Amino acid sequence: MKTISLVFFFLALGASPVLCQDAAAAEDGAAGVAVAPDPAPLPDEPAAPRSSDAEPDVPAAEPEAPAEPAAPVTDPPAPPTSAPDTPADPTDPVTTTSAPDTNTSAPDTTTTTTTTTTTTTTVAPTPPAPEQGLWTVRDDTGSSICVLAQMATQMKVPYLSSTNKTLTAVINVPANASSEGSCAGGEYIRVFWPEGVASEKANFLMVAFASNRTAGRYSVDTITARLLMDDDNFPDHAEDVPALNLRVNFSEPISLSNKTSYRCMSKQPFQLLVDDGSSGEDGSAGELLMLETQLEAYRTANTTKFSTPLVCSADHRATSDVVPIAVGVALASLVVIILIAYIVGRRRARQRGYQSV
Numbered sequence: 001m002k003t004i005s006l007v008f009f010f011l012a013l014g015a016s017p018v019l020c021q022d023a024a025a026a027e028d029g030a031a032g033v034a035v036a037p038d039p040a041p042l043p044d045e046p047a048a049p050r051s052s053d054a055e056p057d058v059p060a061a062e063p064e065a066p067a068e069p070a071a072p073v074t075d076p077p078a079p080p081t082s083a084p085d086t087p088a089d090p091t092d093p094v095t096t097t098s099a100p101d102t103n104t105s106a107p108d109t110t111t112t113t114t115t116t117t118t119t120t121t122t123v124a125p126t127p128p129a130p131e132q133g134l135w136t137v138r139d140d141t142g143s144s145i146c147v148l149a150q151m152a153t154q155m156k157v158p159y160l161s162s163t164n165k166t167l168t169a170v171i172n173v174p175a176n177a178s179s180e181g182s183c184a185g186g187e188y189i190r191v192f193w194p195e196g197v198a199s200e201k202a203n204f205l206m207v208a209f210a211s212n213r214t215a216g217r218y219s220v221d222t223i224t225a226r227l228l229m230d231d232d233n234f235p236d237h238a239e240d241v242p243a244l245n246l247r248v249n250f251s252e253p254i255s256l257s258n259k260t261s262y263r264c265m266s267k268q269p270f271q272l273l274v275d276d277g278s279s280g281e282d283g284s285a286g287e288l289l290m291l292e293t294q295l296e297a298y299r300t301a302n303t304t305k306f307s308t309p310l311v312c313s314a315d316h317r318a319t320s321d322v323v324p325i326a327v328g329v330a331l332a333s334l335v336v337i338i339l340i341a342y343i344v345g346r347r348r349a350r351q352r353g354y355q356s357v
Contacts, residue, residue: 127170130154132292136304137181137189144302146183148261149191151293153205155225157244157272157286161236169234171227173205186210186221187297203227209297218298219255220262223248223288224275245275248288256310261296264312268293 130152137147153173161167177193192204203226210221225246227233248270256262272286296306 127154128172130172130289130291131175133173133175133177133191134304135177135179135189135191137179137183137187139183144300145304146297146299147181147187147189147209148296148299148304148306149189149207151295152291154289155227155246155272155286156289157227157246159234160238162238163236164238167236171203171233203233207295211298216258217255218258219253220295223270225272225288246272246285247275249273258298259307261294261306261309262312263294263306263309264290264315265292266312266314267291268312268314
């Protein structure tokens with residue numbers, strides 16, 4: 001027993017310096033200081049043989065291995081941010097969904113284009129109505145007005161355009177046109193326009209009178225006109241002439257007594273012919289419209305007041321139509337009044353009969 005105790009004692013003494021040296025070396029390694037290794041310890045003396053009756057030996061504790069130098073401290077790597085793969089559950093059925101086929105072929109479309117030809121008919125604008133003007137002709141002394149004319153005049157003349165189409169020119173005599181004339185012999189009045197142009201180079205409308213002193217009467221002899229062949233009167237014209245001369249074809253003369261005027265407020269159409277005696281295929285070169293017309297010649301007064309008028313047949317027809325219409329309206333009104341009076345009288349008679357009963 002003593003021998004065994006001694007063995008343990010020496011073993012303890014041998015291990016203590018080793019443990020102390022290992023701890024010191026570890027601290028020096030952590031501080032970055034190199035520590036020289038200690039010399040290997042001497043081997044222990046061999047233990048004496050044990051007898052068979054001795055107590056069993058207790059195994060000696062193995063000396064601790066020297067501690068390794070501490071590794072430098074580093075930050076641990078960041079854990080992966082992606083979620084760990086989860087193993088598929090073998091019991092779950094695997095469903096595979098295939099995307100539908102989105103490739104749709106467009107149907108064949110045949111487009112038939114129908115060309116529609118639209119015929120545009122150009123409607124000529126309605127020309128303005130002519131305005132009434134008042135024109136006079138004075139004698140050489142200026143003491144009297146021998147010719148007095150008040151009228152609204154419009155001329156419609158067909159012509160050929162540069163595209164070989166027949167067009168119609170509508171020309172109104174301006175109300176502010178100038179006038180000239182003569183009081184000697186056969187009196188006349190010429191109305192010409194545009195303003196500022198000499199009469200021999202302008203458009204004009206002339207009314208000439210003839211006198212029968214023996215009978216004490218006078219008449220409207222001729223009505224003539226000259227229209228310049230320009231773009232103002234005849235747009236896009238084809239005729240290469242400077243002017244168009246026209247005259248009125250009177251179906252019956254207008255005859256008046258002296259100191260009498262001619263008045264016609266209705267619209268009067270007169271046929272126009274070319275002044276050289278020729279005319280178109282239909283015998284007409286246009287139409288002259290005169291309305292609100294009053295003419296008087298061979299005057300001696302110095303006023304613009306017309307003498308007693310001779311009313312035209314057109315105005316007579318208009319007046320003759322008005323009279324029957326007025327009489328008919330008056331008779332119809334009288335019948336209605338009588339009927340109302342009869343109905344009112346019967347009702348009053350019945351009421352009196354009921355009261356007496």
